[in-house]
Amino acid sequence: MLDPDTAFAVVHQRVYGPVFFEKLAADYGIRPRTEPEAMEMLTMASQLRMAHDAEQEKQASAGGGILAAAHSHLDYQLGNLGFPRQDPIQQLTKQAAAQSSFDPELAHAVLSLQAAAAGVGQENAAVAQQQP
Numbered sequence: 001m002l003d004p005d006t007a008f009a010v011v012h013q014r015v016y017g018p019v020f021f022e023k024l025a026a027d028y029g030i031r032p033r034t035e036p037e038a039m040e041m042l043t044m045a046s047q048l049r050m051a052h053d054a055e056q057e058k059q060a061s062a063g064g065g066i067l068a069a070a071h072s073h074l075d076y077q078l079g080n081l082g083f084p085r086q087d088p089i090q091q092l093t094k095q096a097a098a099q100s101s102f103d104p105e106l107a108h109a110v111l112s113l114q115a116a117a118a119g120v121g122q123e124n125a126a127v128a129q130q131q132p
Contacts, residue, residue, distance in 0.1 A: 002112035010109035020045060 002010070020042065024030040032038035060068060075085060 001115055002109055004113060004116040007109040007112035007116070010105060011113065014103060014106045014109075017042070 017038075021032065021038070024041070030041075032041055059065075079085060
């Protein structure tokens with residue numbers, strides 16, 4: 001198994017990075033010329049995402065809003081119909097896993113992330129530490 005940081009890096013390079021750079025190129029004609037420039041763009045995008053998410057959380061906690069009520073109601077109704085609740089992270093992981101079925105390194109990275117999320121790596125490390 002890959003450690004979670006390495007697994008995340010592989011998924012990021014193979015799934016998220018290409019989508020991000022394709023979107024920049026298609027919408028704005030922006031393409032990184034070097035690897036350091038690409039990393040700088042990814043860092044800036046991450047910072048902008050964190051700022052956006054923080055603002056969204058602030059707005060959501062201030063108003064509660066109609067969308068939160070609609071989402072809660074939808075979850076309730078789907079639960080009544082027997083649909084299991086799924087974490088958005090799990091959904092993204094499943095999508096990445098489906099895409100990775102054609103790429104062994106990506107498949108290994110996704111499985112490593114799933115194992116880390118489930119705590120499998122921590123259990124294995126604890127067992128290894130107990131053995132002499």
